[in-house]
Amino acid sequence: MLAGLYGYIADLSEGVLMTLSLTFSSLLVGTIIAVIGTLLLTVKYKSVYWLVKCYLTLFTGTPLLVQIFLIYYGSGQFEWLKESRAWVLLSEPWFCAVLALSLNCGAYTTLLFHGALSSINRGQWESCQSLGMSHSQTLKVLMPYALKRAYPAYSNEVVLLLKGSSLASTITIMDIMGWSQRINAQTYDTLMVFGAAGLLYLLLNLIITVFMRLFEKRLLAFEQV
Amino acid sequence: MNKGILLILVMLLSVSSLAQAKEIRFAMEATYPPFEFTDSNNQVVGFDVDLAKALCEQLQKKCSFHIQSFDSLIASLKFRRFDAAISGMDITPEREKQVLFSQPYYENAAVFVTEKGKFSSFEQLAKLKIGIQNGSTHQKYIHDNFPKQATVPYTSVQHAFIDLENGRIDAVFGDTAVINQWLVKSPEYAPLGDLVKDVNYFGRGYGIAVNRQNVELRDQLNQALDQIKVNGVYQQIHQRWFN
Numbered sequence: 162m163l164a165g166l167y168g169y170i171a172d173l174s175e176g177v178l179m180t181l182s183l184t185f186s187s188l189l190v191g192t193i194i195a196v197i198g199t200l201l202l203t204v205k206y207k208s209v210y211w212l213v214k215c216y217l218t219l220f221t222g223t224p225l226l227v228q229i230f231l232i233y234y235g236s237g238q239f240e241w242l243k244e245s246r247a248w249v250l251l252s253e254p255w256f257c258a259v260l261a262l263s264l265n266c267g268a269y270t271t272l273l274f275h276g277a278l279s280s281i282n283r284g285q286w287e288s289c290q291s292l293g294m295s296h297s298q299t300l301k302v303l304m305p306y307a308l309k310r311a312y313p314a315y316s317n318e319v320v321l322l323l324k325g326s327s328l329a330s331t332i333t334i335m336d337i338m339g340w341s342q343r344i345n346a347q348t349y350d351t352l353m354v355f356g357a358a359g360l361l362y363l364l365l366n367l368i369i370t371v372f373m374r375l376f377e378k379r380l381l382a383f384e385q386v
Numbered sequence: 387m388n389k390g391i392l393l394i395l396v397m398l399l400s401v402s403s404l405a406q407a408k409e410i411r412f413a414m415e416a417t418y419p420p421f422e423f424t425d426s427n428n429q430v431v432g433f434d435v436d437l438a439k440a441l442c443e444q445l446q447k448k449c450s451f452h453i454q455s456f457d458s459l460i461a462s463l464k465f466r467r468f469d470a471a472i473s474g475m476d477i478t479p480e481r482e483k484q485v486l487f488s489q490p491y492y493e494n495a496a497v498f499v500t501e502k503g504k505f506s507s508f509e510q511l512a513k514l515k516i517g518i519q520n521g522s523t524h525q526k527y528i529h530d531n532f533p534k535q536a537t538v539p540y541t542s543v544q545h546a547f548i549d550l551e552n553g554r555i556d557a558v559f560g561d562t563a564v565i566n567q568w569l570v571k572s573p574e575y576a577p578l579g580d581l582v583k584d585v586n587y588f589g590r591g592y593g594i595a596v597n598r599q600n601v602e603l604r605d606q607l608n609q610a611l612d613q614i615k616v617n618g619v620y621q622q623i624h625q626r627w628f629n
Contacts, residue, residue, distance in 0.1 A: 237553075343520060347480075349461060349484045351458075
């Protein structure tokens with residue numbers, strides 16, 4: 162039984178690289194989106210504020226699976242889109258999955274960063290103002306502080322993203338989940354195959370968590386005096 | 387004392403046999419017209435559904451239908467979540483190790499479908515992408531016989547059709563009846579090459595699958611299939627869906 166499990170883990174490891182590439186590409190793009198989104202939320206223009214709010218509501222209020230399906234199958238329904246240059250990218254399942262995952266991750270991370278920024282004591286904003294700093298200068302001072310504050314919750318987001326990436330298997334991507342579905346369909350050994358998939362995801366998450374913790378200790382060293 | 391135990395045993399037995407006799411729970415993957423699909427009223431309909439209903443009527447049992455993804459049908463039977471799976475499922479040696487099959491109830495063959503006039507033979511697809519349903523005999527056939535062929539696995543063959551239209555894949559490999567049904571709506575596409583009939587994959591036809599221990603139900607289904615073929619009900623259902 163254990164040998165079987167070990168064998169399946171070896172089979173599924175073909176999908177590990179795909180899972181990792183989905184997770185870290187989306188994490189990178191999602192974080193960039195989140196930083197931009199957080200900055201835009203502090204801007205005084207009402208229209209920009211509401212635009213970002215709309216994006217956040219849309220992507221945190223709908224299931225990730227729906228987003229993936231809409232981007233993958235929905236994009237093919239528009240003739241003009243299929244004629245355009247964007248189709249080179251949109252016809253690739255990997256690109257669609259990363260797009261959906263980044264937009265989703267970006268929305269949640271924006272909320273996270275924005276929350277951390279607004280939790281900064283009013284006094285700090287005021288002291289920046291009283292020193293005659295402009296809006297962008299204030300942000301330059303407070304943003305790194307807020308980002309560090311948001312870090313523990315952010316590591317959680319990475320774990321969520323890794324698990325969420327398994328939904329990409331529904332649009333034909335052969336990640337860990339995609340491989341386990343294929344092997345399950347060939348062997349019918351459901352319990353062992355998905356058990357092995359679960360173990361692999363758990364292992365990846367453990368490794369990520371340990372690294373994030375180590376980094377967190379250095380990042381938040383200034384607080385542990 | 388002994389009488390009491392006996393009484394309880396008899397009660398238990400009668401309860402369990404009652405429960406056994408009343409209903410057959412059929413599982414299916416319902417995006418597979420004309421065999422099983424949901425109509426505009428959200429009812430599952432199709433050849434398999436009508437056939438199952440006819441069998442239940444013959445056996446004087448109730449029928450219920452449960453929608454599942456195709457690649458989890460066999461696992462569900464093993465875990466006894468349902469009594470039978472009728473879902474355009476080919477009888478194959480691998481599946482027979484997992485479940486019991488009834489006699490074949492529909493002759494099957496597989497075929498490739500591509501854009502009309504784009505290719506002249508199957509060999510031209512060698513370096514292109516072929517869409518298949520995950521867990522299907524078509525997937526296994528290609529992986530076993532053409533291990534280098536790039537395949538794209540879909541949870542439903544309908545998704546493969548969408549991607550064929552969108553140009554993400556170049557061909558779909560699937561059951562003839564299902565592809566013919568789709569071709570009615572999509573005249574720009576056509577079958578490529580001959581029908582594929584391989585006894586190890588789709589040559590033996592569709593069967594109704596039951597749990598390996600449930601020999602009784604398998605025998606009942608076989609008997610009922612014989613009966614509806616004799617009394618003409620099977621032919622009526624066949625006529626309704628394939629003409």
